């Protein structure tokens with residue numbers, strides 16, 4: 237309890253309330269509905285409440301906001317939050333209000349009256365959090381004062397550093413805050429782990445003594461996958477079709493790319509919108525809003541999309557092109573699965589992208605840095621061991637064991653003795669005078685008869701066509717590996733010509749071995765997410781759907797995105813626990829007091845209705861038949877389980893079919909039998925009297941086939 241007494245001292249010093257561990261946890265439950273802190277959150281919050289400056293480095297989706305939002309509920313005065321984007325502020329303020337926390341943002345689009353009202357709510361200590369962009373701080377100089385402010389949070393703090401990947405000049409004036417309010421604790425937060433950026437943040441904000449916490453960058457729930465980029469669009473369409481009902485983002489390198497991908501997906505019947513800086517700001521906000529409000533599931537976008545979107549139920553992210561660097565890649569995939577549920581990151585890798593990105597970097601003031609970062613990105617994409625290890629090592633983190641949740645862990649590459657392959661490639665390069673790029677080397681080895689080859693006379697060299705037995709794609713795969721292993725160098729300044737290295741001499745003249753991996757083809761890749769056999773019954777999925785629809789209705793009424801009502805994870809917990817009263821509802825992780833009071837009734841009523849309907853339903857044997865049939869049992873098995881006669885089971889199925897249920901009756905009759913029923917119906921003229929048919933067919937057609945046949949014919953309207 238020494239901690240608390242030191243709080244007491246500081247509390248007087250900083251005019252704060254002393255906070256015990258119990259109070260901390262009770263606020264966490266009350267406002268946010270959570271039972272436990274994520275790693276380091278508690279330590280950071282305690283330190284901040286104790287008056288210390290903090291620098292927090294956590295991956296996107298790691299839970300940074302909690303580190304200042306929870307303390308804000310406990311500080312006596314307002315917490316000032318510096319944030320770069322209006323969209324981001326709005327989302328966070330909506331989220332806070334939905335949790336019953338008084339919050340506002342301040343910007344130049346508001347009327348003077350509105351601005352006055354907000355300023356007053358800070359002066360009267362009603363507003364717990366005030367969000368503002370650095371540009372608007374000047375207008376608030378009267379309230380940026382220790383009299384009114386308990387804490388300052390600088391979100392997306394890497395924007396301060398020209399080293400970071402998202403520099404904003406307006407952030408550089410923030411140093412005055414610490415000078416003006418030296419006793420007010422400041423917390424700076426970012427997902428950029430780069431050491432230089434970190435130091436820059438500390439110095440520019442003048443918080444060099446800050447308590448620093450660097451949490452693990454591992455986002456275990458995101459499964460990682462890299463695929464070769466052949467037939468990308470076909471692969472994407474297939475992928476997306478399997479993810480029906482789930483939100484996802486497809487990142488492309490260029491504006492044109494986003495439009496093209498969107499167009500091709502639409503042609504395949506998939507609803508998608510493109511998002512890029514070339515659209516008007518109205519168009520952009522519409523796409524973003526539709527996505528956030530679950531009216532639009534898929535967006536194909538440049539990396540500008542997602543900045544400032546806190547949507548917690550993004551289930552997958554695809555990179556249509558290789559990102560420039562690992563920071564960017566990690567931030568983008570981090571937008572998936574903020575709610576902690578399983579999510580998927582799929583990256584398409586082609587050498588063409590690497591060359592393109594190298595070109596972009598050419599001539600940039602920090603060209604060397606950019607190229608080095610690209611190289612690391614490429615290493616990740618080419619990795620033949622656990623990808624998460626590669627990724628985390630970039631952020632200076634060591635993963636002890638392979639992750640088991642990346643494509644390499646799931647489908648370990650098969651190594652082969654590549655000596656002969658290497659020798660063929662290297663001698664071709666020699667015969668081409670080390671002056672040609674990978675495409676021509678491949679063409680020569682494949683014995684391609686194209687114009688360039690003929691023109692240059694390459695069809696006459698000795699190794700022309702020595703690699704006919706291997707596909708062009710696979711040659712590329714092998715050559716890239718040889719580059720990665722240092723057997724070949726690319727002369728970027730000479731039209732990307734391939735050159736030999738010291739190592740390659742050994743292969744050519746000393747016969748030293750080379751290990752290569754066998755290429756994988758899109759068709760033989762096992763899916764990363766195990767397609768678990770669904771064991772949930774029809775009724776279970778029903779409840780989740782109903783809860784989702786209810787959440788949607790509530791969100792519409794409240795004019796906030798659905799995930800701010802409850803996250804997918806919380807909704808799943810509600811589905812599992814099926815609470816019928818407020819007390820049980822409040823026990824669910826993610827349900828705080830405010831939401832319990834506001835929405836509890838809606839949800840418990842829905843569950844009550846559902847239960848009642850289920851009971852009524854289960855009392856009707858026809859529905860039991862349906863459940864069993866949908867689960868894949870045969871008619872005989874259903875009859876055995878329900879102790880019904882098979883005839884009754886057929887009667888049930890026919891009835892269900894007539895009621896419009898998706899029951900495939902065609903499996904019970906052949907087309908020939910159907911034809912026979914059809915002509916009988918024509919000659920008998922009566923459509924309902926089953927007995928007439930039975931005597932018509934005698935023993936030549938069983939009764940259930942007649943029944944089934946009639947139902948199908950009726951449905952077909954013939």
Ligand code: ADP
Pocket residue numbers: 270271272273274277294295296297298299300301302546548574575803
């Ligand atoms: P970041 O700002 O680091 O990208 P967020 O603050 O948006 O991440 O948090 C991501 C998600 O994690 C949010 O949905 C948030 O409600 C949730 N979260 C944060 N802290 C906790 C916690 N202690 N327990 C459960 N969920 C949490």
Ligand code: ZN
Pocket residue numbers: 621622623624625638639640641642643644645
């Ligand atoms: Zn792995």
